[in-house]
Amino acid sequence: MEFSYITDPQTLKAEIEKLKEAPFLYLDIETTTHEDFTKTKIRLVQFGDDKHTLVVDLFECPLCAEILKEFLPQKAWVGHNLKFDIKNLYYHYGIEPVTTFDTYIASVLLGNERNSLQAVVEKYLGEFLDKTEQLSNWGASRLTSNQLEYAAKDVEILRKLFPILLKELNAQTTQRKAFLLKTRVAEIFGLDNPIAIVEMAMVKEMGKLEANGFTVDVETLKDMLKKLKLELQRSQINFVTQYGKVDIFSPKQVAQFLTKRLGLKLPSTKRGNVATDDKSLAEYIDKPAVAEIVRIRKLKKVYDKIRELVGHIKENGRVYPEFKQIGAKTGRMSASEPNVQNIPRDLRKIFKAPEGKKLIVADFSQIELRIASEYVNEEKMIEAFQKGEDMHVVTASLVLGKNREEITKEERQLAKAMNYGLIYGISPKGLMEYAKFGYGVDLSLEESKDLVKRFFKAFPRFYEWHKSLRETLREKGKVEGETLLGRKYVAETFQDAANYPIQGTGADLLKLAVDIFSYQAEQWGFGVKIVNLVHDEIVCEVPQEQAEEVAQLLKESMEYAGNLILKKVPVEAEVKVSQVWEK
Template sequence: ATPEAGVVEVAGLPEGVEGFELHYIPEVGPGMGELLDLLMRQPVLGVDLETTGLDPHTSRPRLLSLAMPGAVVVFDLFGVPLEVFYPLFSREEGPLLVGHNLKFDLLFLLKAGVWGASGKRLWDTGLAHQVLHAQARMPALKDLAPELDKTLQTSDWSGPLSPEQLAYAALDAVVPLSLYGEQKKRARAMGLEKVLEVEHRALPAVAWMELRGVPFAPDLWEEAAREAEREAEALRGELPFGVNWNSPAQVLAYLKGEGLDLPDTREDTLAGYREHPLVAKLLRYREAAKRVSTYGKEWAKHLNPATGRIHPSWQQIGAETGRMACRKPNLQQVPRDPALRRAFRPPEGKVLLKADFSQIELRIAAAIAREGRMLQAFREGKDLHALTASLVLGKPLEEVGKEDRQLAKALNFGLLYGLGAEGLRRYALTAYGVKLTPEEAQRLREAFFRAYPALKRWHRSQPEGEVEVRTLLGRRRTTDRYTEKLNTPVQGTGADGLKMALALLWENRALLWKAFPVLAVHDELVLESPEEGAREYLEALTALMRQGMEEVLGNAVPVEVEGGIYRDWGATPWEEEA
């Protein structure tokens, strides 16, 4: 039977966890007001939710554990409504709430409508560990407290509770609280306080985005999948018979027999031979086959039956650079193919607001390298790709054409992180369809660094061996790889700015009324919005994104945000139907 109200014994504490009294509250009683006042007066509280399942749309919160030094109060939420805790979770002032993987708890608190505070009141021991150790994966709580017994994690939380379950729930709030002090001290010593502030301020927005989910039209997606299947089948029929065109070994042998001396059949290798009719057809077949295998009809399984939307798992720190990642499914890798993107379509009366930072990695690199010519171009609002083409080709700006600009894009983005001449040649071909001889690639590379000498100095200043590199905000990473020494400060600073923008979206959500974030893709944010007022909400979105990045970058370089209003994810402009 469920234990009665009162003190519950707790045995077998993990190392480093001090003894405490566990107070179990099964229902609202006469002393509830005083107890809440006591909790609200604490400077720091450990917090944890136990729930009947993992999905906030179909599961219920069961236990709320709130820990302070020497005592933990465990509330049974079947008898104490979560609304009772609205003052604790909704005010800007109140205890710092310390927990592990707090996104999970926030999903349920947001679903119940009781979370309204900013992330400034949060400390997530999982995120903090990732920042302190520059890790791309959030550790489990047991990784940080190895003696913690997690066997009851998958027990039945929907029926009568045992004293062991109450003790388990209490420890999930106590252990993060015991880790907090040391983490905070280390963050201060390592100069990571600003980074952790941004991570925690962004946390409610990430949970908000995951809870609201992404609109998805399975019929449009399946139509695109069927079209890709038909295309793949037709192209396979046009390829020579008797070869398994999905086998790299057989493909390589056949192409060599056709007189093509290839080292392998990777896409970037084949791209150099795309003028050969067979190679061109093979590349088109592979592209269609990949669309079928990666973005086929199976995607419908990701739809949540309770909401009719996709709720991917957003990993707030999903890479060692600090960038976010997305799983189940990975929406960040959906190709820009309009046939696929139009399937991400909100219901009638809604639109998607899409905004992205313009050339943000080039701007950040220019700021880090103090490349004067680039910085001046950005300050004067010049087209950097046209300027690069003019400088490396020796042409007046007004004579720079579309093809010149494509070449300049390959140079700007390809040489930013230290590509050699051969790497540039491959990148220009695969990313921009620009064909260069080895000699041309070498000559253009040299001309690029003559045009932007501070970039060259920045590249050459990287020390040998393993070093610590930092973003402008202070996020750290240790690496011995040359390209990572260059791209981590740039991409990581971009990630810091995007998360600051997410934090500001949450903190200024009153400006957005019924608009909310659905996607965050590296330098792009997408919000779902009512049609009415969409232009005003787009203005608010772009202004907050600009502010967020400026708070990270300072005034070293101007930040530009480009935005638009669409019927779907960037494929169909809204104005066409307005």
């Protein structure tokens, strides 16, 4: 295997001349550790085109980094799990690609269960890839010939994998989208699969998102932690004083206390144990002991979340979560270490913009309802959205048979529960619980049953859609379909069959919006850092003086993306400029 091992700037300059005409590069890096990317050092950057492979040693040639800073951002990159390479190169050197094609993401989109480079090579090339050297000492003063060959081999492997995976992705295309065929991803790599185009462009954004991190108000957070700890201890002591020794965080002890001491009749779990989760206790929430158990548990959840955040704060006051680009079958992302997608609303304010910066918080308004109404072609909903009416008031009016101006706040809350629950086909009992827990509205089971009937009478297309899903499941045991952008899914339960196309289209839409916004912000020269993404929400950090312009650009990008996917229903984004993360 031929490659050039580069340890001086002159050789690097001469070698990259050979790559000047390449439309894209195959690229990989080796770092001294995989533990903490903010402290790791990049040892090797290996890249090449269809003929040449360069292995650049940044320990032997620190000046080579300056040449790479100029050259690599001019090219698109092909890699495996490129998010890792981009995160490191962007964080340490400010290097990012024009756009990306990731063989890991390609493998996920093709429905493979194993997606490591080793597994992908075995499946598509029929070769065994030896990864032993991956764990070798990349911080050594001199690298061995085995280490260098291992690094160069990754470029060679990418060279072989890329055309195969590209062909497989294009073969899966069922609906071409003209607006996506003009993108850099489509033109540079020859990709025409709409979901693959959006996902590949997103890889670059994911790498930068992880490198950016999110600033936390450390003092406020630590202060909250102390206060919550005291409040938890005090509450537990008071509970024990009043009711005797009960460990509130032991389901078994809580079950014994509630059934034997209080004589409550509670449902059973699938394993036959007494169910003591908040939903099961909802019926008895008016009893002081039950209300206190639920309250203390909530306190504990918030306390645990704050502790998790405190444990991940770096010296610079930022947390650096890991995001999984395709974290669910719907295409939704997930986050971990820490999970910044499930921060309770009243805790969000502890995330802030650093000095001289502002946060822009933008979210799609009622996006799941908008998508659902177009997906099933529910005319009354589509018409209400087209007229810019309040969909929850419209639903309350139709279902309750009242004039819109007569609808109360509580009735609007009830309509919210119906809209967001019944489009997914939840049962009357499910609606009763969802209305209580999600929206603070009390319903009897009989009232709930009546509301379900009235809702589907008002919006018959949802009833017909749910009926057809159940029939397909009975006949075939599964439902196969696509989101509005063409993401394929297979659902084996009714709940999934109703969820996947709506939440999947939402995921496609968010990613498309991020791709469009990032490209536009780049073109306009704005100093934007995307710091968090939550299902229908984009959070950015920008210089104070650019905040209003960037907020407008973000709103326009999100609405433009929405109107590319939804043809009948207008999409609206709500944007707020703030010092802290809040809506």
